[in-house]
Amino acid sequence: GAVVSQHPSWVICKSGTSVKIECRSLDFQATTMFWYRQFPKQSLMLMATSNEGSKATYEQGVEKDKFLINHASLTLSTLTVTSAHPEDSSFYICSARLTGLYGELFFGEGSRLTVL
Amino acid sequence: SQQGEEDPQALSIQEGENATMNCSYKTSINNLQWYRQNSGRGLVHLILIRSNEREKHSGRLRVTLDTSKKSSSLLITASRAADTASYFCATDGRAAGNKLTFGGGTRVLVKP
Numbered sequence: 001g002a003v004v005s006q007h008p009s010w011v012i013c014k015s016g017t018s019v020k021i022e023c024r025s026l027d028f029q030a031t032t033m034f035w036y037r038q039f040p041k042q043s044l045m046l047m048a049t050s051n052e053g054s055k056a057t058y059e060q061g062v063e064k065d066k067f068l069i070n071h072a073s074l075t076l077s078t079l080t081v082t083s084a085h086p087e088d089s090s091f092y093i094c095s096a097r098l099t100g101l102y103g104e105l106f107f108g109e110g111s112r113l114t115v116l
Numbered sequence: 117s118q119q120g121e122e123d124p125q126a127l128s129i130q131e132g133e134n135a136t137m138n139c140s141y142k143t144s145i146n147n148l149q150w151y152r153q154n155s156g157r158g159l160v161h162l163i164l165i166r167s168n169e170r171e172k173h174s175g176r177l178r179v180t181l182d183t184s185k186k187s188s189s190l191l192i193t194a195s196r197a198a199d200t201a202s203y204f205c206a207t208d209g210r211a212a213g214n215k216l217t218f219g220g221g222t223r224v225l226v227k228p
Contacts (some may be wrong), residue, residue, distance in 0.1 A: 006158070043204060044159075044162070044218045093158055095216075103214055104149070105206075109158040 006108030023094030029074035030096035050077040122219040135192040137204030137222040146209040
């Protein structure tokens with residue numbers, strides 16, 4: 001199946017710093033990528049939909065200035081957590097849709113962010 | 117609110133037994149998908165069932181969909197210890213803005 005690579009897989013940072021997470025589709029082009037956040041033992045919460053060449057669409061309650069998303073190419077989307085605080089500590093997962101509007105989603109392995 | 121709600125939240129069974137989990141949703145869908153997540157890992161796609169399908173099989177997995185009841189079930193037959201994971205249903209459809217919306221998940225523990 002298609003491969004989505006996420007980097008870094010884990011990161012620890014100090015409060016107030018910014019952290020960038022990359023999501024790459026390795027063997028296919030993804031015009032749309034999705035960013036999810038997952039707290040321990042909970043489900044995935046969609047944060048935003050990343051569209052290549054245009055602004056991301058954020059879900060209600062997600063601060064767009066806090067979570068900057070850039071989808072500069074058909075194979076790369078980045079999520080930057082700006083001025084991170086301990087409450088931003090979470091598991092962030094990206095996914096990309098293979099083809100079509102209702103195609104299967106392929107997920108990255110996730111990035112665990114710990115803010116001290 | 118979650119489009120998909122899963123039941124049970126947790127399930128503990130012995131190796132060799134079958135595991136059944138259910139998913140209910142609220143709005144119309146184009147398809148429903150089941151995913152598996154091992155602890156601390158990403159999600160792995162298991163099976164997709166379209167709204168005009170009623171049952172689908174993939175190996176030891178069997179998925180049913182009842183659009184009149186807005187519910188789906190995932191059955192894992194002859195479970196193995198390696199099936200221990202969290203299982204999520206996700207719905208996809210215009211009512212949800214063509215975004216995949218996940219249920220709360222079922223944590224399955226298969227004891228050897």
